[in-house]
Amino acid sequence: MGVGAFDIKPLGAYGMVLWNTGTKPSKWLCHPVKLFAPRVVHGQAVISVFIYCLRILHIYAAKGMRAYTLAAAERMKLLRRLDAKEHRGKTPLLVAVTARQPAIVHDLIQTGADVNAVDNKGQSALHLAATYGYAQVLQVGKAFMVLIASSHTPLHCAVLAHNTLLREGCQTLTEEQQKDLQHQSEELESCIHLLVQTGASIYSRDVKSNKTVLHYTVQDGNISLLRYFLELNAFKSKDFVNNKAHGNTALHMAAALPCDKNQKEIIQLLLDHGADPSIRNLDNDQPIHMAPSGKSGDQVRHLLKKGKVASAFISCHRNARS
Template sequence: LLHVLCAGGLRAPARAAAEALRDLGGLEMREHLGKTPLLVAAAAAAPGIVRDLLVLGADPDAADHGGRTALHLAAAYGHPKILQVRLQSQNPPGQTPLHCAVLAHNASLQGGTTPVGGPVGGSPTPTLQDRLRCVELLLHMGADSSSQDTKSSLTALHLAVRGGNLALAHLLLRQPGAAPRLVNMKAHGNTPLHMAAALPGTPSQEPLVRLLLAWGADPSARNLEHDLPQGLLPPG
């Protein structure tokens, strides 16, 4: 019942149910995907319920079966008000909340769905600006833009470039002190410049290449196949 109330954004009934279930361990009960009521509320864009559950003692670091905390879900679904609750997240192996937020912004920019699916329950569909705000908030809260995922060693900049996302690439490189350590990091041997050069002729390809070079990308860096970035440019 508490999960249903959280998904529906029904704050008063959800708080009453949470208070009744708190001493019975109900705040950490999980549904079929491993989500606690807090995770459901975060995904459903219900900041009031998130606050209530935290005050009542819900675990802010609880993760679902995919290893996603409330902060990951808020970032992926594009819910800046949830991020403003300033949940503390210990990043599980895999992607950080910043990775999730960048992927969600990429998907929104390209007109697709987020990596975790569409809106939950009756929650509003987040706008492109909502998802940009999520990235900005995470960076403001101290998210490390040089963190690499454990599967492919991708940074947030790699993901932004691979998605042809010029706005996010600008944002990430403008963070104080970020560009020198970020612009030439490698993911399986590829720098962001390699990825920009390999984009399939998108309108953002040339601006991304110019942006990365302006911030110090090394055009002489070679990937694991010994390719230079310029060797990955499409013919012509």
């Protein structure tokens, strides 16, 4: 054949790509392509077909055509274009992740696709899998899982996505929508557990906001994930509970929550795990100063006062023992 794995048959303003699928030695796929130049010469046809073949790899990955994707990927690897990007900056690997094609994700990684490649929004394959709750995609190979140990942002993405589902669940939904939402929520929780089990740190801070997963769970009243992360931190680090993000601890954020977001339960959980109600933020406010007015605010202030007394007692007891 002519150029690499394809040949060109000039047909006026169009060409015909003969693409070896790799499934059978004698089987070739024929794809018509429009050539950009009005006059078809061999060099121009090669350039046009080359661009087309890059797009073909993205299309195969998106449609779940595994054998064709693998064959095309092997050819593109030889041409050093396995990580070519489409108009949104997505490589074939990123397309396969978004299309929820774990087998193709595995094949592309094994072929040599760059697992650190990012799209125009700065999202890597790991970000996308975590954000969309694709647990199967996260499990597709050791080469993919190696990234998790050194990366914390995907865990934040998964938590934020779970928070979004939580907010959607507060709206009026049909029974079918509720079931779908529940399924998505369970998948995201599986992703979060998987990320943690394979090395994602709950203590890492988001680069932009300086928040940990604790801040993110509290800000949306996500009590189920809050319990999970606090249990992971049991007897390890009070700094985790009292970390500040732009001056506010998780307890500051909890005190400012609306009462319909499990506010009192969240405050009690934080206090039980060592949250210090005496810490002040950048405005010199303690969590008690963040509580809303009215009856619900009085209940919050009562909780925080009790927590402050208990915290002072524990501190005095420790000083006496030392």
